[in-house]
């Protein structure tokens with residue numbers, strides 16, 4: 001999956017360095033998931049009917065549908081659970097992250 005370019009946050013050194021509006025250009029992300037996700041979605045690909053509801057509703061666009069089966073990019077998934085909530089066949093389970 002092609003991901004946006006990363007731009008790390010840098011503490012502004014003076015008032016002029018504070019951003020007006022967005023902190024980085026569109027097509028950039030500030031960083032990958034820093035480990036604060038407590039649950040991760042796991043897709044039962046055998047049960048999945050490829051309706052793509054999860055793909056369409058994921059607010060972060062981290063579900064890749066380019067292959068035969070869906071793949072979640074866990075570097076960017078925040079674990080919000082919307083995909084699991086919206087999967088009508090119930091084939092996405094939110095699994096607690098291990099340390």
Ligand code: SF4
Pocket residue numbers: 041057058059060061062063072076077078079080081082083084
């Ligand atoms: S948990 Fe949220 S961010 Fe992660 S794949 Fe599901 S909808 Fe997208």
Ligand code: SF4
Pocket residue numbers: 043047048049050051052053054055070086087088089090091092
């Ligand atoms: S919503 Fe559920 S059934 Fe539909 S594509 Fe996603 S995982 Fe598969």
